[in-house]
Amino acid sequence: xxxxxxxxxxxxxxxxxxxxxxxxxxxxxxxxxxxxxxxxxxxxxxxxxxxxxxxxxxxxxxxxxxxxxxxxxxxxxxxxxxxxxxxxxxxxxxxxxxxxxxxxxxxxxxxxxxxxxxxxxxxxxxxxxxxxxxxxxxxxxxxxxxxxxxxxxxxxxxxxxxxxxxxxxxxxxxxxxxxxxxxxxxxxxxxxxxxxxxxxxxxxxxxxxxxxxxxxxxxxxxxxxxxxxxxxxxxxxxxxxxxxxxxxxxxxxxxxxxxxxxxxxxxxxxxxxxxxxxxxxxxxxxxxxxxxxxxxxxxxxxxxxxxxxxxxxxxxxxxxxxxxxxxxxxxxxxxxxxxxxxxxxxxxxxxxxxxxxxxxxxxxxxxxxxx
Amino acid sequence: xxxxxxxxxxxxxxxxxxxxxxxxxxxxxxxxxxxxxxxxxxxxxxxxxxxxxxxxxxxxxxxxxxxxxxxxxxxxxxxxxxxxxxxxxxx
Ligand code: SF4
Ligand code: SF4
Numbered sequence: 439x440x441x442x443x444x445x446x447x448x449x450x451x452x453x454x455x456x457x458x459x460x461x462x463x464x465x466x467x468x469x470x471x472x473x474x475x476x477x478x479x480x481x482x483x484x485x486x487x488x489x490x491x492x493x494x495x496x497x498x499x500x501x502x503x504x505x506x507x508x509x510x511x512x513x514x515x516x517x518x519x520x521x522x523x524x525x526x527x528x529x530x531x532x533x534x535x536x537x538x539x540x541x542x543x544x545x546x547x548x549x550x551x552x553x554x555x556x557x558x559x560x561x562x563x564x565x566x567x568x569x570x571x572x573x574x575x576x577x578x579x580x581x582x583x584x585x586x587x588x589x590x591x592x593x594x595x596x597x598x599x600x601x602x603x604x605x606x607x608x609x610x611x612x613x614x615x616x617x618x619x620x621x622x623x624x625x626x627x628x629x630x631x632x633x634x635x636x637x638x639x640x641x642x643x644x645x646x647x648x649x650x651x652x653x654x655x656x657x658x659x660x661x662x663x664x665x666x667x668x669x670x671x672x673x674x675x676x677x678x679x680x681x682x683x684x685x686x687x688x689x690x691x692x693x694x695x696x697x698x699x700x701x702x703x704x705x706x707x708x709x710x711x712x713x714x715x716x717x718x719x720x721x722x723x724x725x726x727x728x729x730x731x732x733x734x735x736x737x738x739x740x741x742x743x744x745x746x747x748x749x750x751x752x753x754x755x756x757x758x759x760x761x762x763x764x765x766x767x768x769x770x771x772x773x774x775x776x777x778x779x780x781x782x783x784x785x786x787x788x789x790x791x792x793x794x795x796x797x798x799x800x801x802x803x804x805x806x807x808x809x
Numbered sequence: 810x811x812x813x814x815x816x817x818x819x820x821x822x823x824x825x826x827x828x829x830x831x832x833x834x835x836x837x838x839x840x841x842x843x844x845x846x847x848x849x850x851x852x853x854x855x856x857x858x859x860x861x862x863x864x865x866x867x868x869x870x871x872x873x874x875x876x877x878x879x880x881x882x883x884x885x886x887x888x889x890x891x892x893x894x895x896x897x898x899x900x
Contacts, residue, residue, distance in 0.1 A: 444832055444833065446844045447844070490832070491832070492830070492832035492833060494828070494830060494837055494839055494844050495839055495844055520828050522826050522839035522840075522841075522844075524841055524842075546824065546826060546839075546841070547824055547841035549841070549842075583823060584824075585823070585824035585841055587841050587842065613824070613841075613895075614841065614842065616842075659895075661842075
């Protein structure tokens with residue numbers, strides 16, 4: 439039997455409402471409407487149950503969590519329960535007064551996402567002129583004495599400007615910067631042809647990352663989330679399926695990770711019908727791919743099976759339609775050809791970037807409509 | 810060679826939170842993006858880093874609680890490490 443331990447982290451996706459419309463958005467293709475969102479009391483119960491289960495850290499995310507006016511109430515409850523609270527935000531909707539209320543409620547840290555190093559990059563990728571608001575948000579966060587963590591999603595259209603992106607985050611006062619190469623699920627998978635970088639781009643960017651990491655070692659912690667299509671082996675999930683944390687979606691459905699909602703072949707449960715403890719320990723969804731018993735070959739007999747756990751279940755499902763197959767990123771995977779083909783296509787498409795921008799699929803009709 | 814000096818007054822970084830976890834009966838250090846499980850003695854040291862006490866005073870307190878062993882080197886080494894990781898700052 440697989441040993442299961444209590445989870446450390448809760449990702450609370452309090453809403454899918456978001457003022458941005460990123461082309462690499464990892465939220466489900468079918469966004470949930472506001473009327474289906476859990477109410478304040480339901481979220482407070484989720485926090486109580488999470489703390490009792492062993493959760494120590496809550497990440498409030500979305501959509502844009504600031505779109506909920508009861509966010510302060512949730513932060514206050516989490517803080518009473520002794521939970522560390524981290525807000526993951528696009529920075530839109532931040533005001534000095536709001537930050538003060540959140541800090542007073544006990545907020546511990548903020549992660550601010552940016553799309554690129556200038557207004558144009560933000561407008562292309564997020565289809566909204568949000569750049570100045572983000573700069574203000576960074577200032578407000580630091581003035582409030584909160585640690586500022588930043589996150590940038592990297593892809594073919596901004597990877598070459600990595601140096602400038604890092605400069606911007608340093609200038610804004612980030613303590614930690616997550617350089618997250620796009621993971622191809624949901625919306626990003628739909629835009630994969632336009633977003634997937636060439637091998638040369640990845641190699642150059644990795645050099646920039648290593649150089650800047652060493653340079654900034656004492657000031658800013660740089661984190662590099664691997665561009666897995668260009669790796670030999672898949673990313674190691676988060677220590678395996680349903681191992682260290684859980685995600686509650688806006689409508690109360692509970693998943694091992696935010697992307698898992700895309701796996702339609704697995705039966706997941708809702709906090710509206712079960713408590714978190716049952717969902718974590720007993721539910722079929724959480725037990726579907728725990729441990730190594732479920733693994734097919736080549737994973738089951740592979741020496742890396744406790745290293746990468748067969749890779750990402752969401753990626754296996756997104757690419758093959760079967761969440762129980764070896765992650766196609768793996769060189770040994772029977773479906774590896776799917777990833778090879780995508781990477782080769784990216785090599786061919788390398789020259790023509792203008793056409794990429796024109797053909798991106800935004801989460802609404804046109805980037806211009808927001809202006 | 811340690812960088813931490815006996816006259817310094819370390820305090821826990823404001824982004825860090827120290828807590829006893831009842832569910833696991835463990836000492837946890839919580840940071841924006843990670844959870845660190847501490848040994849009881851590391852947690853005891855961090856708990857004394859309040860920005861008021863000097864390292865010398867902190868060692869004095871620890872000696873009362875753990876009289877049998879000389880902790881000086883271990884504690885200074887741990888504080889160096891904790892500073893480098895950004896868990897502790899020196900005012
Ligand atoms: S299943 Fe995939 S997306 Fe989900 S946590 Fe694991 S690696 Fe990440
Ligand atoms: S065969 Fe499976 S376990 Fe082995 S490296 Fe590939 S994905 Fe990982």
